[in-house]
Amino acid sequence: METTEAEVVMLLANPQAYASSPESVALIETHCARVFLAGNEALKVKKRVRLPFLDFTTLEARRAACSREMELNRRYAPGIYLGLTPITREKNGELAIAGDGEVVDWAVRMRRFDQDHLLAHVARQGPLAPALSRSIAAMVVRYHRACPIIAVSDAGGMRAVVRGLVDELDTAKELVSADVAAAFRERAEAALDRIAALLGQRAASGAVRRCHGDLHLGNIVLDHGQPVAFDALEFNEALATIDVLYDLAFLLMDLEQHGDRPAANVVLNDYCLAAPVGHEIEGLGCLSLFLACRVAVRTVVAIERARQMAGSSANREAPSVARLMESANRYLDPPKPALTAVGGLSGTGKSTLAASLAPYLGAAPGAIHLRSDVERKRLFGVAETSRLGAAQYGGEVTEQVYRLLYDKAERVLASGHSVIVDAVFAAREERMAIAAVAERAGCAFLGLWLEAPAADLIARVEARRGDASDADAAVVRSQLGSDLGEMTWQRIDAAGTPAAVLAQALSHVET
Incomplete structure (x- = not known):
């Protein structure tokens, strides 16, 4: 018998399904995953969704994504990522966590941490301290130095990113006006043309690497007081095979969206001073486009979240989408140096x-x-x-x-x-x-x-x-x-x- 997504959710939401018998189970939901917080552990399962940039509709696709998530994140956050856990259907027909029966789904098992230690939560409490901002920059420097270099020869990857974002915005006319989407397309493509040679030079010099891919404040946690990146993008190699400054741009943009430009400035300055891959100063010519695209990525995620909601809940995303697109177009019109x-x-x-x-x-x-x-x-x-x-x-x-x-x-x-x-x-x-x-x-x-x-x-x-x-x-x-x-x-x-x-x-x- 085919196991439905609802059955898996019901199992993982039940405290009695866990060997540790937690008092309760909390759920964190994103546009493509669910994380069940149970006692000292967390189980993360993929939603059975097909989006332009991922497809989790088959058991094998979800298994492969969970395996890749473990492979990517254990290198940088070994204390958080513990292993893969099968969801099984036992001989009596009941579902179980890590049972002996047929595997019907897969979960990533993680050590649970206090959600208050996420940098997204810390940033909402007020400006980050300069010392913490410098620690974050040092963490990203170490991360990027360790990222494998990927041999590419031109700016094609970034062109694909812009094209994909434009296509997504064009399909969301209920949330993004045609004029706003057209302004983003025109400005982003003009910026691409201006920096195409620079992107190619950076690619040739080793700046394009298999990066984190989703390096925002919600994916960095203070572990024993030190920032640790987790939840690297696992479902699309092309989206994570990027210029390191495009990886960094997600973090800078997120700090700005939290109203903390001083912290973003500290991170950028310390990163450029450390020069983890070289030519960071010249790479600043790409930063306006990178920041704008990162805002557009967040806009696309907000659009997808709205589509998964119903009625008035979906409508609540409209003001956020409008603010994000205004910010994206503003990044593409930077002041003179x-x-x-x-x-x-x-x-x-x-x-x-x-x-x-x-x-x-x-x-x-x-x-x-x-x-x-x-x-x-x-x-x-x-x-x-x-x-x-x-x-x-x-x-x-x-x-x-x-x-x-x-x-x-x-x-x-x-x-x-x-x-x-x-x-x-x-x-x-x-x-x-x-x-x-x-x-x-x-x-x-x-x-x-x-x-x-x-x-x-x-x-x-x-x-x-x-x-x-x-x-x-x-x-x-x-x-x-x-x-x-x-x-x-x-x-x-x-x-x-x-x-x-x-x-x-x-x-x-x-x-």
Whole structure:
């Protein structure tokens, strides 16, 4: 006899069906799966659905998908994924979990975790702490470094993604207006044409890998305080064989959708600084399209969810779909790139201001932040918090560090992304050189000069712990005697709180 989906659901929803005899069973449902939370474990079964990107209508297809899910996720989340469990029909005709009878369905068995530890839940409670954002970035860097490189030669994969999204939006006229869908198609195809060569170059350099494929906040959990990615996309290899920045874009978009652009900016900056596969700065030219497509993916999922609902429940998805499509089209119309430089003596709070200002600058999720102290440490191959000796702060080394900053800033601008550079910039020639980078790129330039009383500067550098800057009181006293020359940058009173300094800086930023 054929086993229906309803029978499997009834079995897995029954606490008495489990060997552990949990008090109750909770259900989490997505557009293509059901997860039953029972005691300390969770059983995940595939819905018997056929969608444009998957087909779970046969037992063999569901078995293969469960097996692939285990294979993909055990590498990165071994403490969560425990094994495959058959659903069987016993000789007495009853269904059982891991019985001796005929296998009628398959489930992925997982260790249950507190749903409050999902980053989607954490993000809803308020902005993520910078330290957590940096941990998330480090996790994605490790993940992408370990992803197998897939040899492709052109931008065909991304063209297929855009084509598939456009086709799906065109079939959802009850939720997506023809004008909105047409605007997405026109802008996305124009963006594809602009970056086709770049996509090909990235593919040739190893940026296309077998990635997670579904890397949003709902698929990252804090396990013993550390972010762990799980539930990698298992049902369609083409959808997960993608540019690593397209994989990252889902996470960045999700943080933005949660109203936390500062966290998204931290993740992007740390990811680019770590450079897990190379050419991340040049790849920024793809980011607007990648973000827009990730929003469109979420829109398609919302549309499918609405189709599985009935009546008024389905109608409730309409406002969400409209907001998502508005966001997708906005990503495809990014602002022009600009260069902002933040200068000042040691202790004025340049890096603090630059980091807090970056999310407000340019295309989503904000400017790339370049810091002279960090570039100096990278030049000598040491950790950010390792102290360098006096020889590493000589004139020739400092000139080299500034040249690195100019070159990197120029590359960011060439990608179409905004950049903010923080360094002392005490010499007039240094300030002129960074302004010239913007001029050569044909971009707007803003120079901010931070000032604070000498006693404040000394107190701040002496209070630093775990920072990339090696400046101490002696360095500050030496800088105080510097001849700054003509100062044409906007002067900022840096004696106040970080929030007050940021407010002053924002008053000079064009929006």
